[in-house]
Amino acid sequence: MIITFKKDAPVKEIQELVSILENSGIKIADASSENLGLFGLIGDTSVVDIDKIQAYSWVIEVTRITVPYKKASRQFHPMDTIVDVCGIKIGGSEKVVIIGGPCSVESVEQIDEIAQGVKAAGAVLLRGGAYKPRTSPYVFQGLETEGINILKKAKSKYGLPIVSEIMSVEKIDEFVENVDVIQIGARNMQNFDLLKKVGKTNKPILLKRGLSNTIQEWLMSAEYILANGNPNVILCERGIRTFETLTRNTLDLSVISIVKKLSHLPIVIDPSHATGHWELVETISLASIVAGCDGLIVEVHNNPEKALSDGQQSLKIEKFKTLVEKSRKLAQFIGRDI
């Protein structure tokens, strides 16, 4: 970290800042010149609160050289993290994991038909929302506990571990007990209390990137989970908000390479939310595999026209089967597998 400051800064305040930093274990290299004050900070600067330094009126700029996350950084953890979900490995360079299922759990029959379908197609995890974040209070909000129970039934029948979104710290116990991967949705990426709570469990956490968040903010949210003791974080890119209106969101594909360079955590892609249209899902999925993702989480419905949510972006089971087949061939072509 580098602090530049005006040469006419009050000596007393400079000394104060220096002693605050030194008390945090930071060493300071003074590199001031005639016209410009300049401190290089050496040590673990992730504990330094930039805001506090910038509050001094004589500070010109504070620039980070090292990243503010430590446990999420590949620098301190060079090997890929591989998250184990009931024996299924997410991360590493071998398998690309396929997760399929509906946006919302709607009924026993719906989940049974979809679970059977995605299993047969090659999915190894089942996704389904029991608690749904909806922008309107007047539309379907999910089956809640009943939905979780329906997913469990399908899990025991088809042997598919389940991924489901948590929306509230109050439901932590229910999720820890019943769900195999706890999903944190895009709108909760900076719900820090929820991050702390899931960080105190040892469940795999699928952390979606927020709609307008930077990669660094996303890794800082992962850091919240890791810092609270849970190493099982799976990142999930699901598109960011842009000015384009023909797609629901815009997939940031570079994110895969960047995350792989900066962090050791696995990353999966959600092509359904990234586009908002089922016609685009296959193409985006294949491109993501080539770009190096560790998995795909795809919305699949037995009857998209009657889906209680997100029908427009859900694949029919038959189309999903084709997608998995093409994905497998492509994964094998680039030296991985499904």
Next chain:
Amino acid sequence: MIITFKKDAPVKEIQELVSILENSGIKIADASSENLGLFGLIGDTSVVDIDKIQAYSWVIEVTRITVPYKKASRQFHPMDTIVDVCGIKIGGSEKVVIIGGPCSVESVEQIDEIAQGVKAAGAVLLRGGAYKPRTSPYVFQGLETEGINILKKAKSKYGLPIVSEIMSVEKIDEFVENVDVIQIGARNMQNFDLLKKVGKTNKPILLKRGLSNTIQEWLMSAEYILANGNPNVILCERGIRTFETLTRNTLDLSVISIVKKLSHLPIVIDPSHATGHWELVETISLASIVAGCDGLIVEVHNNPEKALSDGQQSLKIEKFKTLVEKSRKLAQFIGRDI
């Protein structure tokens, strides 16, 4: 609401859609022409889930004519909502309410000095964060319950009702009991569980706009609170994320007129987060008063250089006093008061 669709759509599916809509109490005016199917939907379309209609492959487009929020809409509630906070009225066309205080509660002495200062300057509510949403898990996270108690002490000594941010549904009871205005932060604007919970209380809620959210999404979040029974919602614009880097956020000033037209809810402006720099706070505050805001919520610190958070955007007590004086004169000039 208008649905346009292809003329070769399967009759059975059209009939199905029609009967779903009619069962929701919607009347349908069929205005199809030779080349284009077109339904006009008449009735309370706020209950209609657009996603479900768009999931039919033959639907071309669904366009809302009326807004999807009902209780937040001025159409159904022409009179201004005036929220009463311990006798202080927020909303209506008379007073512009001034709220001042630090970003974070840090100590008894700090709050005492600031509360005394902002009270003397003309503020009628005291703000202060006891639970802090911070992007890094390694920096100060707030004094929590101790912070709330410090605020209560200042409230009883100076007669200033308190505004503080809630971050988790688990703390609802603590906030209902101790805080006068419960703030929902920008990052929690779409934390729907939290919205439902504060909607079940009758406390005044200060609902900040999300960093990249549209006005309609914001009013839908207000609708969550209203629909759960709590009419005491105060909207708060605090700037949105843009490509500009010289300010922390960009204040969307048009929002005041638009919200006043679309909704009956009061709106206050947070010039501190909107800019991120104390030098800009006064100008933005005065412009907001001219634009018709019902209040200002301003970060004030007795010693910004040593603030544990957001020191860069906090006014010193003396500067805050000047701001209130100028604001009062300007409010009087435009026929309001402070």
Next chain:
Amino acid sequence: MIITFKKDAPVKEIQELVSILENSGIKIADASSENLGLFGLIGDTSVVDIDKIQAYSWVIEVTRITVPYKKASRQFHPMDTIVDVCGIKIGGSEKVVIIGGPCSVESVEQIDEIAQGVKAAGAVLLRGGAYKPRTSPYVFQGLETEGINILKKAKSKYGLPIVSEIMSVEKIDEFVENVDVIQIGARNMQNFDLLKKVGKTNKPILLKRGLSNTIQEWLMSAEYILANGNPNVILCERGIRTFETLTRNTLDLSVISIVKKLSHLPIVIDPSHATGHWELVETISLASIVAGCDGLIVEVHNNPEKALSDGQQSLKIEKFKTLVEKSRKLAQFIGRDI
């Protein structure tokens, strides 16, 4: 196009609007109900100026059902456009065209070495900027006419047609005479005078998408060129501006499928500007091929560290060779070739 309007609109003004529309050859289907006025517009609505309709105070909303571009639309031109550049075909479903070269033309030796290198690697066109749009007036602005001459020399020596960016209508003659593909840069996507001028030539035009423009705006810019008589438009996605700071821009990969659906024009990807970092270029290139792009335009430099512009995002010749090899294998895998 659908116009909704208030039922209490002045009859005279409605009649006026109707006759304006009918005079443009539009047929109107009146589908008004008791509460809402509603006109369906049938015919070529690309000539209708939405702004003028919305200017009536009683108009509620104007919604397009058909696209405002006609010549760029696949609806009116179902077959793929294949642009012929000196015998090289861009578009269609066979070849993926590789374009390589430096950001700026710097010297005879530089271009000679790079042209030889990219040719050997498998590129079929040479790119190079002679006129450079730079944000600062104080940095290298290009060799101008000398740069064009250097490119021509390389063309005649290595048989590589050249792509170069035009910045001003004043240079049209120079470009028509000397350049094989005229590039319109992202910052000039809505320089309508320049679009009209290149539309009056019959040269192939590479039209880059603007930094914050939607796909529809981009196709409208293509429409300017087509409407002026030049059918030889190649679209080029080069990333859009987002809040992410780790990449120079964010590649919008869905754009390929969407453009292919909406339009018949070929589309190439610029992975260098889309990312801003040479390490990301290969991955993004391969993903783009899988996503169906018709070509890649890649920055290549013999000595990136000493490039006069964009060195950070330029591939060395050796790396470019690897990229083309991998691209060829992947293209063949998906049934195309290079």
Next chain:
Amino acid sequence: MIITFKKDAPVKEIQELVSILENSGIKIADASSENLGLFGLIGDTSVVDIDKIQAYSWVIEVTRITVPYKKASRQFHPMDTIVDVCGIKIGGSEKVVIIGGPCSVESVEQIDEIAQGVKAAGAVLLRGGAYKPRTSPYVFQGLETEGINILKKAKSKYGLPIVSEIMSVEKIDEFVENVDVIQIGARNMQNFDLLKKVGKTNKPILLKRGLSNTIQEWLMSAEYILANGNPNVILCERGIRTFETLTRNTLDLSVISIVKKLSHLPIVIDPSHATGHWELVETISLASIVAGCDGLIVEVHNNPEKALSDGQQSLKIEKFKTLVEKSRKLAQFIGRDI
């Protein structure tokens, strides 16, 4: 400017960089520590091309401390620039200048009626577009030279100097001869050739901010004009593109204070484009005056419903009169005048 770099960088390349910088007149303060290379650059760093430094693979980061524009910077020109337009002063702290007129020049009668109206209301300059940047090639593109002549007639009759937008370098002579303030539109803010050309005249230039451009990019475009010899630049904020759809653009109000701090150039606000709705124009205008703008450029039409462009955001003459009256009172209240 500060360059940080890896300690294992090749000595030869470091020496090369050092000598390049020193040859540009830059002095280098070496402040490297054990773990990190660090150079402080002293001197006129506006000539340094950051891209070229970042192209060295061993460079970690390059950070500007001083701004890259020099002539536009208040640092090197502490006094306010006051641009003289036929005797009317724009800039300084006295007058707020009112510019009114239609989006497009449509006919002699239209301009005559509007010019008379805005003059009577208190405007001192007349705006009107003769060349129109339209997203569709199929809608009205302006009366071109005829439009300019109509404006000149109104100028000579009412004594109002005229502001009109140039779209092409080819029209420079026409504009220099006939127009008093040459407007560069938002879409041409980075049309560097056009900037250079108007920089070679001595006409007042109204430079609009681009739709998604930062303040620094905007000042760099001003720098292009200043560096070419023309000191008469007036900045114009007209709103930036955001995710909000209820307004055409979002006015960035902080821009006024920031520009006044960073630069000596005058700044006017365009409340018509900033909002896109005439109902919002008055509020935004008044807020802008309080925020310190040096002028307003407002769209006014004698018959907005029949305007050939932008009718929705144009004020009727009567409303414009009210706006000027309120603006005058407010300007006087804050110690300025109109």
